[in-house]
Amino acid sequence: MTKDVIALTERMPDALSVLAGLLAGGPELRVETAGEGAVVQLCDDDGRPLVSIEVPLMLRVPGEAARLLGPGAEPSGDGPAWWVEARAAAGVPRAEELAGAFAARLTMLLGGRVWPPDAPGTVGAARPVDVSGISAVPAPAAAQPAVDMLTDKAAVVLQDRPVVPMTSWLTEALRATLESGRSLQIVTPPHCRLSLPTRALLESTDSRWVVQDERCGYYDGLTGAVLRWQDDAFSPDRAENGRTPVADAFTETRPIGERQLIVSFRTQHRPTDDLVLGGAVEAAWKALTGGPPAGWGTAEPAGLPWSRRQLTELAYDRAPRPTWTVVVGTPARPAVATLRVIRTPEGVEEDVTLTLGHGPGETPALDALPGLADELVTRHGLQTMLCQLREARRDLSAPPRFEHPPLPYAFVLGPAQVREAGRDTASRTPLDEAPVRLGSNARPGYYYPLGDGETAESWAALERLMRHLRGAPPA
Known part of the structure; x- marks a missing residue:
């Protein structure tokens, strides 16, 4: 490693x-x-x-x-x-x-x-390390310090740390890898976990988390698929029947009594000279934690105190290219968000996924969601919002084991999307519970409760709602 x-x-x-x-x-x-x-x-x-x-x-x-x-x-x-x-x-x-x-x-x-405190070389560091006769392997063609091995199909990064963060090293390696048409593959021992931003970026790209396992060799830390090195990349190891087995280590789970509340939303603004970004994520943070975010940055660790003005200046300097950032909370209430600013022909969009961790006995602020939705509709140009619950770690890191997928709790439609679906359609749904009107009567949005977020029935409710809003006949 x-x-x-x-x-x-x-x-x-x-x-x-x-x-x-x-x-x-x-x-x-x-x-x-x-x-x-x-x-x-x-x-x-x-x-x-x-x-x-x-x-x-x-x-x-x-x-x-x-x-x-x-x-x-x-x-x-x-x-x-x-x-x-x-x-x-x-x-x-x-x-x-x-x-x-x-x-x-x-x-x-x-x-x-x-x-780590026991890293080799830390004892007796006042004396120079004897480097006589040592030499390195040739630098990879990607010229990326984070890349340990490069092939025509993959850039392999070896990591051994408690949590693999989306550092500036890794961000740059991911960018260069995608631009070259390769797959980024992060290889770790089984005790490593991924930070939430690292997991999100791996899942949204053609990338893979490869976990070393003493029993099967290697497996995918996010899906459990057994992997092997073939054709210059780690890929699923298919059996004679064409199926890929799931590693035993991936399925060795137990209830932990911890939960995550995931709030994903998109807002849109007119590109005016006085536009200041970050208001929606700040409003969500205050509604769900009682205070603003603690910090932000373009990679992990997020070293800057939270500042909407600095975030706006960065996005302005990078436009028309998208700007991806990490927003973090305090140790007392674990919370991490990824925020992507996108310039479109219609305006400026902010795509946010905010995740909050809760331990045993801690209750997610579900009662605050309708009020938050109303504020986002009224003041921040909300397009859509999906609120979900899942059983997962309070510290928001992802272990190389099976985690239950999130279950929908509520969905929100902004005024522009209500107009597109039709106000009568948006206000009268096949759901058991009536939607809550948000914003003004002239330009309303709607908050749709989908259940308790603890059973798979909420997925069925969300599917019925989506079919209804699209004008499709009931399944």
């Missing part, structure tokens, strides 16, 4: 401290840059990378390090921390020791701690 070593420093890394860290391998190693200067690499004599070091990221959001690295990862002190990630090249002796020594040197100079 490729090893990632992270320095969480209490003070900002400056040029001298970074230089001291880079000298962990002695003065003989070459220093190169990649990604337009965003990545510094320690290289062998032939210029091939041994360790890739990303530009320091300022963490001003409490709990982000613990969310992704586990309890005890947060540096001491009340101020912000800096996250400096070093990635050791796969299959290169002493590369991980070199990454650990770099991180340890930074924390010795700047305060803080190294993750």
